[in-house]
Amino acid sequence: MSLFDPLVLLLVAAGLYMAWNIGANDLANAMGTSVGSGALSIKQVIIIAGIFEFGGAVLFGKRVTSTIAKGIVPIDSISAIDPHLVAIGMLAAILAAGFWITLATFYNLPVSTTHSIVGAVLGFGLTAGYYGMIGYSEIKWDVLTKIVGSWLVSPLLGAVIAYIIFTLIRYFILQKTDDPYIIEKKFVVLQTMTACYIAFAHGSNDVANAVGPIYAGLNSLDMAGVSVPLWVMVLGGIGMVVGLATWGYRVIETIGTRITELTPTRGFSAEFATASVVVLHSYSSLPISTTHTLVGSVIGVGLAGGLAAVDLSVIGKIVVSWIVTVPVAALTCALIFAGLLGVGI
Template identity: 30%
Template sequence: MDFTLLILIIVLALVFDYINGFHDAANSIATIVATKVLTPFQAVLWAAAFNFVAYFISKYWIGEFKIGNTIAKSVDEHFITLEVILAGLIAAIIWNLATWKLGIPSSSSHTLLGGFMGAAVAHAGAFSEDGIDVINYAKVVPTFLFIFCAPLIGMIMAYFITVFILNVCRRANPHKADKWFKKLQLVSSALFSLGHGGNDAQKVMGIIGAAVICYKIDLKDPVFMAADSKHRFDLFVNDDFWWWVPLASFLVIGLGTLSGGWKIVKTMGSKITKVTPLEGVAAETAGAATLYLTEHLGIPVSTTHTITGSIIGVGITKRISAVRWGVTINLLWAWILTIPVSAILAGLIYELFRIFM
């Protein structure tokens, strides 16, 4: 039964990964579609390719999967069961599909984290009998803070990059400059897609890793039992049997991106503010830099929040009113509600598991 449940979790995690890809495709392609640099199909193909390339950068250049490790350890391992992980995944999938259907660019990252934590709390309560926190606050608090910090960093960086470019190019021929920035958008979009793949695929790795570790501990696997809890995720990543999980996580998110998410593309590409090729370069470069910084720190941030903040940043350089603040406030509400709604939904699903499983 446990092995069957583990396989179900892995399948659902990869389904979530796929949904994450088409839900968040807009993050890296919205501006190049809005500026007509690429057709929608060319754009998703471009982004998907770099989502997958991010695997090789994470594994062979960076040499570790810090974000996956953070997700796997967001809940104290004493309160992780396969049923907890399954409930969290189902809740995350439901919320992601609902927001995709409504065209709301919410965070897949926070959906997954909220579901995981909500199910764990339903399983054990806020504290165990020994007073141990169910939630690993050292891992989770930075993630909560970056709900606000990531878009703010993206916005500030995008603002200054745009101002810098405008000053450098103020005497350039507008037609020639526009052609150059359309070419540069291919580069900035690729950089952001690398960040998207590197950030979001690892979140699914983290959930699968948590499930495998839980399964191994239940089996009293001597290798995992002997290892310090801090190093069990590394054991999973380097296990000869599970080598394919990181590769599959990056591949599936790329396939999801290839499927696109056109309602969200429209929101990101035109409803927040009108974006030119120059501004697209600035927004994507700022967003990519923010994602690389947070990946280095091992903080799982929302690519959606990051690029939204960056698009707002370039809009502000024209005038404050260039940003459609009504749309932005609606997005902010979706961001704030994502974790608690996912957590409550996961808790309810876990309670149903208690009754029927």
């Protein structure tokens, strides 16, 4: 099987689109908080994000990528029937997730790329079960339960950690100072570090959403081994950085001008908490939403009395997006997969 097989090319192209999308939106969201607090200029943020996002993806992204590729659907059983099935199914998964994400972006819904791709991959597995390629019980429900559980835990954990960090800063630093503005200036340096940290964390977790399906396809076509090939991770990293540079900077700009309330001490607390939670999950091979974790962390800072006004109605919107995203992405993927099989690809 050659790399220039149309199916492989399509899969890679779809994966790149997904990576572009993630860079343009999710990464921009994570980085926007550093611009909003005035810690960094947009140019600086893009350079930092480019380097560390890429580093996170290439150096620390393989675990979650394996989960997306092999952790949910038993691709080995499916490729035993026909190696092309996995590539087609994963192509359907990326297309479904990409479609749902594009729609959500159009309507400004807080939908996560992670949730979409996990839902879509599950849809592929369920369709494979429907066609009798695998038994429904072969889908790794225990892993899926862990993943969905981590979606609930990660924003909560972000909130708790951010609450603790900001409370400490408040108690030991802000309340003892004569001039809080000097403290904020000092935190600019620390926030530059957390900006790198959050970009690294984001890269390590979210690259999987784009390259997980590519790897699964390549793996069953015998073009990739047990470990994810470096060039696949590099491709994902490049896709996300290009997304940030070509579209994401506008998102950063919008976010930066709107969240001036998030001063360096607050931004530091939220970013440090978010990055730590995300890296922890990357280490545990669990795909989570960086944006939702960041929202949790910001609420944590708010609960610690650090923000002038926090809108809690966003929690409801996020919960709804959880409930809707998985079934919708799964169903869309099933339809695309069935359609692709139907036209005889």
